[in-house]
Amino acid sequence: MVSYSNFDFLKGNYPELFLLATNAEDLIAIDPFAAMINIQKLMRGVIKMIVGNTGIVTSDHHMDGVIHSLWKNKLIEDDMYHIIREIELFDSRESEIIIDLSRVEHVFLRMYDVTVWFYKSYVNDAFVPNSFVNPVLKKTPPLVVKRExxxxxxxxxxxxxxxxxxxxxxxxxxxxxxxxxxxxxxxxxxxxxxxxxxxxxxxxxxxxxxxxxxxxxxxxxxxxxxxxxxxxxxxxxxxxxxxxxxxxxxxxxxxxxxxxxxxxxxxxxxxxxxxxxxxxxxxxxxxxxxxxxx
Missing domain, CATH: 2.20.110.10 (Histone H3 K4-specific methyltransferase SET7/9 N-terminal domain)
Known part of the structure; x- marks a missing residue:
């Protein structure tokens, strides 16, 4: 189990999202498939929070349609839209699909950026995240919230x-x-x-x-x-x-x-x-x- 979570900032206001995020951190190195399931649940939870905070109304009740509506209404950026859709397309029923650890790690890092963006945009605009501790490589690379x-x-x-x-x-x-x-x-x-x-x-x-x-x-x-x-x-x-x-x-x-x-x-x-x-x-x-x- 990780002793420190990159998602500690969620603990007070969003304990359910915090649990999903820390589960992903714990699992990513030992069970990437299970980690992806938690990452997907985390993403869906964050999207629901964004929808709740923006008040956007969509007739499409499927998550992929909701994500598209957020993008179409310019509530999420293109690069965020792409990574969120990739996470949504992950199908946990397809156990034979190859799970590439490096790709899961990349998705996890990008989902962290999305979560930080959500928290800064809708909860605390003065929030400054700590340096990201990579649960796989066990080192601290510089955090890049905006794509280089x-x-x-x-x-x-x-x-x-x-x-x-x-x-x-x-x-x-x-x-x-x-x-x-x-x-x-x-x-x-x-x-x-x-x-x-x-x-x-x-x-x-x-x-x-x-x-x-x-x-x-x-x-x-x-x-x-x-x-x-x-x-x-x-x-x-x-x-x-x-x-x-x-x-x-x-x-x-x-x-x-x-x-x-x-x-x-x-x-x-x-x-x-x-x-x-x-x-x-x-x-x-x-x-x-x-x-x-x-």
Whole structure:
């Protein structure tokens, strides 16, 4: 158990959030999967507090929709929106999804920044956080609440609004174990972790046609959380299972149509929302790509 919690400032006003945060701290080094469950609960609790303090009204009762409403109304910044959505997309039922400790640690650090921002914005604007004690590395790096200027990097990510920006996700690739840069004879390129001649861990692959995948890999297949920007302009952000869309994810077609929800074997499967180019929404259950609405 950690003797000191980075979230001690929550103890008085938000004991439930404090408990979730300290549970995540205790578990992150020994059980990253369980830590992610607590991080997700913490995130949802903070979002509810933000909604309660802003008084925003949304007709969407699903957390992903609430998060989107906060972002759309400029109540949370773009970088905060991205990390919160990634946490929300984590599906605790998918025990086979690879949990990368370094990624969980990154998410935990960013969730700390979000929580500090919430506390300063809605509870005590004079609050100054102590230096962050890393529960995994057992050292005290300087706290960065605001993101530093991004480095010039050769690979691009697509934002939720369709604009292109440099991806901070890849900034730490070179520090990972088994890091390589492979240039293939057909012009394709891979940068990231490589194990037994296979893409395995975190990495970026660029195909001949310009399609780019940025995310987690397992034995040469997309597996875990990742984002793929297709050459035709389509984008998928969410979870993968052995090369196919799985669990939770969002697909955005070039023409503006979207599907947000559950997937299986690369097809819409489970609860989801499909929005047409003219804004018509279809919510409900899907069965391997077919809508089950009455």
């Amino acid at each position: 200027k991004e480095k010039e990097l050769p690979v691009q990510l697509i934002n939720i609004d369709g604009t292109i920006s440099k991806g901070e996700w890849i900034d730490s690739l070179k520090s990972l174990d088994n890091y390589v840069i492979n240039h293939y004879e057909n012009g394709e390129r891979y940068e990231g972790q490589f194990v037994k001649e296979l893409k395995h861990g975190r990495g970026i692959y660029t195909w001949q046609d310009g399609t780019v995948y940025i995310g987690h890999w397992n034995n040469d297949l997309e597996h875990g959380y990742g984002e793929k920007l297709y050459a035709n302009g389509d984008v998928y952000r969410g979870y993968w299972k052995y090369g196919a869309f799985d669990a939770q994810g969002t697909y955005v077609w070039k023409n503006g149509q979207t599907y947000e929800g559950q997937w299986k074997d690369g097809l819409e499967h489970g609860y989801g929302t499909k929005t047409t180019t003219n804004g018509i929404k279809t919510r409900g259950l899907w069965n391997y790509g077919e809508s089950k609405q009455e």
